[in-house]
Every structure is written in structure tokens, then in C-alpha cells.
Amino acid sequence: MNQFTEFTTRTELDSALAITITNLLSEAIKQKGKASIAVSGGSTPKGLFSILSKSEIDWSKVTITLADERWVELDSKDSNTRLVHENLLQNNASAAKFFHLKQGDVLSSETLTDLNLAANNSLLPLDVLILGMGEDGHTASLFPCSEQIVEGLDETNSDVLLSVEPKTAPHQRITFSFASLSASENVFLHLCGDNKQTVLRKALNGDDKFEMPIRAFLHHPSLQTQIYWAP
Numbered sequence: 174m175n176q177f178t179e180f181t182t183r184t185e186l187d188s189a190l191a192i193t194i195t196n197l198l199s200e201a202i203k204q205k206g207k208a209s210i211a212v213s214g215g216s217t218p219k220g221l222f223s224i225l226s227k228s229e230i231d232w233s234k235v236t237i238t239l240a241d242e243r244w245v246e247l248d249s250k251d252s253n254t255r256l257v258h259e260n261l262l263q264n265n266a267s268a269a270k271f272f273h274l275k276q277g278d279v280l281s282s283e284t285l286t287d288l289n290l291a292a293n294n295s296l297l298p299l300d301v302l303i304l305g306m307g308e309d310g311h312t313a314s315l316f317p318c319s320e321q322i323v324e325g326l327d328e329t330n331s332d333v334l335l336s337v338e339p340k341t342a343p344h345q346r347i348t349f350s351f352a353s354l355s356a357s358e359n360v361f362l363h364l365c366g367d368n369k370q371t372v373l374r375k376a377l378n379g380d381d382k383f384e385m386p387i388r389a390f391l392h393h394p395s396l397q398t399q400i401y402w403a404p
């Protein structure tokens with residue numbers, strides 16, 4: 174069962190989500206001595222990152238990664254890594270480790286194999302996953318239009334990271350698979366704006382996950398996605 178929480182403003186949402194994440198990461202550190210979180214890129218999470226970066230967490234025990242990354246130079250305005258460096262890996266959170274998805278110039282099968290191994294060894298399953306959603310129903314870089322969508326949504330896929338070439342969005346991408354993301358302890362979907370609520374409603378009212386990949390999370394029988402929405 175998903176949970177839907179509506180906020181009056183984006184700042185209220187960001188503050189509430191930052192507190193929830195702080196509690197979950199602190200609890201994971203208490204239990205296991207370490208914690209991991211994957212965040213999404215795009216425009217929605219910037220305010221959340223700024224609040225979260227000031228949270229009182231033992232950040233030295235936290236590994237942060239991205240649910241997906243665009244294969245662009247790290248100084249590109251489209252780089253999610255840059256977004257995280259400039260907004261989340263600041264203040265208290267500058268002590269956190271960052272698991273880089275963009276490694277080297279070419280996204281080769283060797284790079285993917287190395288990253289798959291490293292992610293399995295140091296990161297997964299994630300304690301916290303913050304997803305975003307595009308207006309076509311994509312999440313992470315699991316795009317409905319891409320040739321890799323069947324592999325990306327395959328629950329039995331043992332490759333935790335895959336290369337994706339979206340047809341309706343710029344840049345080659347690297348993304349965690351649905352199988353690896355859905356193993357996360359706590360899954361959040363962070364949405365802002367009326368358009369996103371319309372898209373969410375459409376996703377909840379249909380069941381073809383290849384048409385709208387976010388449905389794989391929203392309709393999974395044993396997953397509970399916590400949806401945070403503000404206008």
C-alpha cells in the first residue's frame with residue numbers, strides 16, 4: 174500500500190522529508206554502523222538537498238549515490254553529480270562518501286561490470302531511496318521509450334546498473350535497475366506541481382508498467398512507496 178502525504182508548500186515538504194530521511198539514516202547507522210541513500214536528479218530535489226545537508230547525522234558513515242546519472246561531463250549543467258555536489262554534499266553532509274556513477278569518458282561494458290560489483294559490495298540494499306518522476310511516467314532513468322526498459326524493469330535482473338538511451342530525453346544514462354531499487358528499505362517518491370499529480374493519478378489508474386515505469390513501484394504487491402507531494 175502506498176502512502177500519499179500532501180503539503181501546503183514545497184519548503185514544508187522539503188523540511189518534513191529531510192527530518193524523515195535524517196531519522197532513517199541515523200537508525201540505520203545505529204543498527205549497522207553505516208547507511209546508504211540514493212537520490213534523484215532533476216529540478217525537484219534542490220531545496221530538499223539544501224535542508225538535508227545541514228542535518229545532524231554522522232555523515233561520515235553515510236554513502237550517497239544517485240538513482241541515475243546522465244553521461245555528461247561533471248561540470249555540465251545537466252550533471253546530477255554536479256547538482257548533488259553543489260547542494261547536498263555541503264555543510265554537515267560534506268563528510269559523506271559519494272558513490273560516483275559517472276566514471277571515465279565512455280560507458281563501456283567493463284565500466285558497468287566494475288560499477289555493478291562495487292555497488293553490490295558497498296551500497297546495496299539502499300536504506301533510503303528518493304525517486305522523482307517525469308511527465309512520461311519515467312523514474313530514475315527507466316524510460317518508457319527506451320530499448321532497455323524490459324531489462325530495466327525485469328525483477329530477476331541481476332545487473333544492478335544499466336546503460337540507457339532514452340528516445341525522448343537528452344543524453345545516454347546510467348541507471349539502477351528496478352530490481353536493485355525496489356530492494357531498498359524505504360522508498361519515497363518526491364513530486365511537486367499539479368502536472369505531476371495528474372501524471373501520478375494516471376499511473377495509479379493503469380497497470381502497464383512499460384507505458385509508465387513508475388507503475389512498477391506504485392503497483393508492486395510488497396512495496397510501500399511513500400509519496401510526498403506539494404503544489
Ligand code: 6PG
Nearest residue numbers: 213214215216217305306307313
Ligand atoms: C534525471 C532523474 C529523473 C528525474 C525526473 C523528474 O536524472 O532526470 O533522476 O528520473 O527525477 O525526470 O525530474 P524533475 O524533478 O526535473 O521534474
